[in-house]
Amino acid sequence: MPLKPLFGCWLLLLFAGGHVFARQEQFQFSQKHGLPLIWASSEIEREQAEFLQSELLNWLDASLPIYIGPSAPKSFFLKLEINPSGFENTYFKIQSLDSGISLVAKDQLALSFSVSTFLEILGIRKYTADFTYYPEDKTIVFPKNFDKSYQPDFDYRALFYPEAYDQSFRGWHKLDWHIDDFGLWGHSFSKLISTKEHFDLHPEYFALYEGKRRSESICMTNDGVFALAKKNLETLILENPGARYFSISQNDGVIHCVCGQCKSINDANGGPTGALVHFVNRLASEFPDQEFATLAYQHTVLPPSEIKPLTNVTTIYCPIEINRGQAIPEDSRSEFVGNILEDWQSVNSKTFVWDYTVQFSHYLSPFPNLHVLQKNFQFYKSKGVKGLFVQGYGDIPGDFYELRQYLLAKLLWDVHLDFEKEMEEFLLRFYGNASEYISAYLSLLQAGQQAQDKILDIYSGPIAQSKTFLAPSYMDQYDQLIKKAEEATESDPLFASRVAKVRKSLEYVYLEQAKYYGKNDFGMFQKENGDWVVPSHLPLRVKSFAKDANQRGIYEIRENGPSPDLYVHEWEHIIENALLENKVENFYVTYLTFPSPEYQGNGPLDLVNGIRGFLDFKIQWVGWYETDPELVIKTGGIDFKTVQIGFLEDQRQWIFPPENVRVFGWRKNKWKLLSVKHLASLREHPEVDRKTIDLKIKKAHRFEEFKILIKNQARLPHWTYRKDKMPMVMLDEILLK
Structure with a gap:
């Protein structure tokens, strides 16, 4: 209209x-x-x-x-x-x-x-x-x-969403395109100094960290590194004559060099950003007519206290850890963002922000952050930010990507536009007669998110939010609203297809939560003739979901995650292998030390519910961080010969098997040590894996209760070491065999 x-x-x-x-x-x-x-x-x-x-x-x-x-x-x-x-x-x-x-x-x-x-x-x-x-x-x-x-509110305006790949969309919305604008983009040390080519011959080129040379970063004061980086930059500049910027930035991680020279510069500048800016300036001075950029990210987030970036160097601040459910100026937990921006402005007026606007762990799961976008952009503008790189789904058509990219494109030019009017008009014209129901759905998502004072994280998802805005009570209301939207558009195939995509996001939440709820209400298992089974409709729903995702060009369910076809395969594996026969299923379990609040699952019975833990640490696992798991199981004198405990190994998430496990039995008013298992030393293992440990028990029927003490790893191994992280141990099914 x-x-x-x-x-x-x-x-x-x-x-x-x-x-x-x-x-x-x-x-x-x-x-x-x-x-x-x-x-x-x-x-x-x-x-x-x-x-x-x-x-x-x-x-x-x-x-x-x-x-x-x-x-x-x-x-x-x-x-x-x-x-x-x-x-x-x-x-x-x-x-x-x-x-x-x-x-x-x-x-x-x-x-x-x-x-x-x-x-x-x-x-x-x-x-x-x-x-x-x-x-x-x-x-x-x-x-x-x-x-x-x-004139625009930001000099540089890049949007990383599906339509941004289209030049006509970029041109209309006055967007820059980082793929063309940067001859070298993002985390670039590994592109400037190849680990494969140089680590074995010149380990001194790489970061000295925790007493070892590490391939994850470079030594930024080594003259050989500088000469090689300068040579490679010369080549890149010649090969990319139209590029406006070249990024000289650390790889994605916190490893950085602490050799004598690097440490001296860092100590004089209050932290690891000192050696980084020293290195960037040294290269930038060799190419005074070329613009460069470097990331203020993780360990380099704070500006150096003595060194200032040269005038041809732009700082790109990456506030990856902030709460996405509340606007930065209204959230005391995000107060540091303003302080950091002000500190960078004091040493470099050319400051950009790398903003994260979607949920990377689950591209299709609802992520109610639309209400904070305008206030955040206004905040960045007020702090003197000159440019924004707005990271979204890339070329994957994630949840409400059409609405998100349109509103973000408009905000990049004018942070004071009538946001509500623009959104209302978009919904009306994009969803037709269903617009009022889609609008109500978005409003309810936002209300559900704001009802809990819980951080909305870019690595959140259906499980993490199963007690907030994706709780069953909300899911029922969403379902009713989308049913009305479907009815309102059933005579118009185009609008109906757009509403169907919104429905698929709820379907994805249902499928993920079905694994989490297990044998409980809303779970993937139900009783038939006394046995737990997967209802016949569930595999069909999984395949239907994947087929639709493929047709819509959703080739990846999450960042670096499975394709829709692999998602079906994962489900098939879960259906075939999840159920276990457990003698103590639903027996009484008491925690002596409590798991971390965010990794408690559905409670102690998750450890004896007859469901094998999946490869996703959020589903059917219980985790302890900075403490050792200790628990008691009441068995009532049943006989068995082996205690089997399942552990998860996901080294990218700092989850490791324990050092050792001990089992005690309660008899004659005291605990008696029955079995001890010491595990082998850790090895670097990039794949996610499920491991089991068997402990032999003699005359188990003589004991009414068993205490299990699990010793967590004392520290992270050197290949995943981070100063701000400790190992986590995650348990799933405890079987008595």
Whole structure:
């Protein structure tokens, strides 16, 4: 439906050859009343003149003629002009004159921005690369005496979402594209100094950390490293002549060199950023006409106290750990963000932010953070941030990616736009008659998230939020709203398909939570004739979900995660192997030391519920961090010969098998040691794996209770060591055999 007029009533318009004679509040043009021509001052403006002509033709079903020349035409015109003078602090200007409407810009790029802005003033919207909205009323209405200059709130505006791969979408929304703009992007040490080529021959090129040379980072004070990095940069600059920036940044991790020279620089600058900026400056000084960037990330998040980045170095601050459920200026837990930005501004006015706006662990799971986006961008602007790289789903069409990327693109240009109005219009035009139900669904998600004072993390998901906004009571309400949306669009295949994608997000939550709930309500198992079974409809739902995901181009369920087809395979493996026969199923288990609050699962019975733990540490596992698991199981004198305990090994998540396990039996008012198992030394093991430990027990029937003491690893092994991390031990099924 068309927008309601934004201006007051206009007076009668009289035309002769396109000229406007009568005074009025607005200009009005249509095929019936006459159309203006498009005036390009020279051939330089022709491309944008033709683009404007094309878009107006799509809307008005009429082609406006293009006139090219320095002299003003006699007809009313839409003028396009590039004029570098007078645009020191602005990109372009749009004015309405008695004889026409003028779009004047400082350069070719700014002129393209002015054209899309003008089209938006007329009510046209580019919601996706394939969906441009044109008002139903085919009338150009533009205010008289309009005079406005435009400039963006951020100088650099990059968006990493599916539609950003499309040049027409980027161009319309005035977006930069980091893939083209950076000749070397992101974490780049491994690209500058190849571990494969140099580690064995020159271990001194790499970080000395915890007494060993580590391939994860480089020594930033080594002259050989500098010479090699300079040579490789020279090659990259020649190979990428159009690149604006080259990133010189640590790899993704906290390993950094603490050799004598690096440590000396770091000590003088208050932390590891000292050696990094020293290294970046040294390289940047060799290429004074080239712009460079470096990440303020994890251990390099704070600026150095003595060294300042050179003028051709941009800092990109990455606040990866903040709460995404509450706006930064309104959350005391995120107060540090402002402090860090102010500190960086004091040493480098060229500061960008790498903002994270989606849930990377579950691309399809609901992530209610839309309400914080505008306030966060306004906050960044207030702190002097010059550019934003907004990371989303990349090229994967995740949950509500269409709405997210559109709103974010608009905010990157203007942080003070009418956010609610833009979202309302998008929902109406993208979901049709279902818009009110989709809007209600988004509002309920937000209300559910805000009802709990719990951090919304970019590595959250259906399990972590199963007691908050994805709890069963909320899931039922979401289901009802989406049913209404489906009913409202059942006669329109396009809108129905868009609603179906929203439904698939809820379906994904259901499937993930079914594994978590297990034999409880909403779980994947149900009793039939006294036996636990997987209902026949569940594998069909999994396959249907995967088929739809494949058809929509969702080739990855989560960051570095399985494809839809592999997701089906994982489910098939779970269905085939999850159920176990356990003599103490649902026996009484008491914790002597409690697991970590976020890894308690469904309680102590998760350890004896007859379900094997999966490879996802959030499902059917119970975890202890910074403490040793100690628990008691009441067996009632049943006989068995072996205690088998399942452990998870996921070294990327700092989850390891324990050092040892001891089992005691309670008899004659005291604990008697029955069995001890010492595990082998840890080895580097990148795959996620489930391990079991068997402990032999003699005459188990003589004991009513058994105490299990598990000794966690004392410290992380050197290949995963982080100063702020400790090993975690995770248990699943305890079997008596």
